[in-house]
């Protein structure tokens with residue numbers, strides 16, 4: 001999710017603009033234009049770069065983060081640093097009178113801002129710790145957010161393959177499970193693609209809730225999910241998948257603009273992870289097992 005600078009962070013955005021206006025006003029009011037030959041262009045490039053980079057960091061923070069203590073500390077800290085840097089930059093064009101309060105005004109905000117940024121980073125670390133706990137069961141040893149499915153928030157299948165590889169290199173056994181929603185194409189046709197997306201999101205949340213702490217759930221493709229269950233016997237894995245199936249079967253999904261609830265029909269399959277076989281082959285073998293089950297139960301299962 002991206003945040004709007006002018007609606008989600010209106011106070012912080014105004015504060016940053018105010019910092020810039022104050023810096024320019026002070027310099028314009030007290031300063032005196034320098035002669036052309038007195039201007040150090042190299043300093044302008046360096047100091048201008050610092051101001052622009054700080055502004056771009058502030059913008060990136062405001063776009064990426066929700067309002068709250070961490071965002072406020074980081075943005076105010078960087079804003080004060082940018083304020084000092086802007087005064088420093090404008091000095092290159094304007095001679096400032098050597099008044100003590102003015103030099104304090106230029107020097108003090110930067111260290112104060114850096115202290116605020118440091119406090120913000122400390123709270124960010126704590127926030128991330130909590131988020132990491134929430135992310136368990138969705139990811140294991142890696143974090144590569146370009147591999148995450150934006151609809152369900154789950155990692156895609158290539159991440160799952162890297163997990164298998166990792167376990168193979170550590171000679172650690174696991175059971176692989178697959179979960180498929182029946183007739184999802186019909187659901188899309190009947191209620192629309194965006195309701196289909198919402199159903200996929202709800203299903204993945206429910207599946208994550210039914211996983212144990214060390215299991216990792218990923219999206220296989222379309223309406224199919226795959227789970228890695230470490231240190232698990234085949235019967236435990238079957239029991240776990242039966243619980244997931246029951247949870248999904250009983251979930252009364254309320255479709256927008258429809259009075260009734262929709263219940264899902266689920267198929268699952270499991271297999272023991274092979275410590276030697278190629279991960280891609282293993283997951284497609286598991287998917288094939290599922291297809292065979294589909295062929296066996298056909299449409300009569302409902």
Ligand SMILES: Nc1nc2c(ncn2[C@@H]2O[C@H](COP(=O)(O)OP(=O)(O)OP(=O)(O)O)[C@@H](O)[C@H]2O)c(=O)[nH]1
Nearest residue numbers: 151181182183184185186188193194196197222223
């Ligand atoms: N809403 C939505 N639909 C998707 C997404 N990805 C794939 N699909 C749809 O999911 C459907 C999957 O179709 P199938 O593989 O035939 O699955 P199914 O209709 O459940 O059929 P069975 O599993 O055989 O019962 C297709 O209609 C795809 O267009 C997605 O991200 N969002």
